[in-house]
Amino acid sequence: MKFNIIGYLIGEGFRNIFKNKKSTISAIIIMCASMIMFGIFFVAGENVNHIMSNIEKDQGMRVFLKDDIPEEKNKEIEENIKKINGVNTVKFISKEEGLEQCKESFGEKAYLLDAYQDDNFLPDSFLVTLSDLELSKQVQQEILQMEDYVEDITASDTTITALINVAKIIRIITGAILIVLIIFSIFIISNTIKLTVHARRKEIFIMKYVGATNSFIRWPFIVEGIIIGIISSMISLVIIGGLYNLAANQLLAMETLKKINVTFVTFGDMFNLILIIYLILGIGIGVIGSSISMRKYLEV
Numbered sequence: 635m636k637f638n639i640i641g642y643l644i645g646e647g648f649r650n651i652f653k654n655k656k657s658t659i660s661a662i663i664i665m666c667a668s669m670i671m672f673g674i675f676f677v678a679g680e681n682v683n684h685i686m687s688n689i690e691k692d693q694g695m696r697v698f699l700k701d702d703i704p705e706e707k708n709k710e711i712e713e714n715i716k717k718i719n720g721v722n723t724v725k726f727i728s729k730e731e732g733l734e735q736c737k738e739s740f741g742e743k744a745y746l747l748d749a750y751q752d753d754n755f756l757p758d759s760f761l762v763t764l765s766d767l768e769l770s771k772q773v774q775q776e777i778l779q780m781e782d783y784v785e786d787i788t789a790s791d792t793t794i795t796a797l798i799n800v801a802k803i804i805r806i807i808t809g810a811i812l813i814v815l816i817i818f819s820i821f822i823i824s825n826t827i828k829l830t831v832h833a834r835r836k837e838i839f840i841m842k843y844v845g846a847t848n849s850f851i852r853w854p855f856i857v858e859g860i861i862i863g864i865i866s867s868m869i870s871l872v873i874i875g876g877l878y879n880l881a882a883n884q885l886l887a888m889e890t891l892k893k894i895n896v897t898f899v900t901f902g903d904m905f906n907l908i909l910i911i912y913l914i915l916g917i918g919i920g921v922i923g924s925s926i927s928m929r930k931y932l933e934v
Contacts, residue, residue: 672819718773720769859921
């Protein structure tokens with residue numbers, strides 16, 4: 635008996651969709667528009683975080699070693715630095731490599747350093763990048779404790795602080811926009827479904843008159859809201875995927891971005907997360923919108 639009731643309620647939900655095609659199409663269009671806007675800000679936020687993470691990984695510090703450290707000690711020092719919390723990569727740079735890097739930075743005036751080719755004044759060093767820029771000071775302090783081997787550390791602390799602040803601001807703005815869009819979507823969809831419920835108010839009153847419970851009356855509308863939410867989610871997912879791939883390909887083709895080696899998150903990498911979010915949003919907004927819209931008629 636219970637299965638018959640469940641089948642009836644689900645069937646009624648589907649029938650309601652086809653009975654009121656105009657209202658259903660309106661609800662789907664509005665929900666899709668809101669979810670696409672949500673998707674645009676979401677994928678933009680994901681890519682900003684991705685780009686900021688890549689920039690963070692390139693920011694690090696140069697650890698200069700003392701003179702006359704035995705070569706076999708370099709590997710031990712490297713392993714000890716790698717063990718420090720917050721360290722991403724450690725790369726040994728010999729004094730010869732350091733001199734070549736200096737020449738590259740001098741550009742056309744690199745010849746000025748030729749005199750130091752045989753009498754290299756630069757120390758061996760390690761280039762250390764971080765997995766979390768906020769741990770920069772802590773990592774520096776731990777490395778300086780290796781005072782028998784470490785002479786000095788240079789780090790772009792000002793740049794690192796600026797990057798941390800920019801990343802935080804971007805995440806806060808993106809999060810705030812997404813919250814506003816969710817609230818806006820619930821408001822719009824609840825009002826759209828309210829029109830659908832209003833058009834069927836006589837049907838609701840008749841059902842109450844013959845003894846139907848509020849739950850029995852409510853569920854077909856909730857099922858309808860869920861179906862509309864799922865349909866809207868699928869349509870929005872296809873549209874946002876197509877738009878994203880098109881935009882990403884266009885941007886990656888730009889010479890400016892090629893030069894600075896910018897990469898974007900692929901839509902495939904975000905697909906599962908966006909699908910889950912869209913389904914939660916679609917079903918959640920459909921259920922909440924239907925429940926809010928019916929409250930007035932069920933209290934009569």
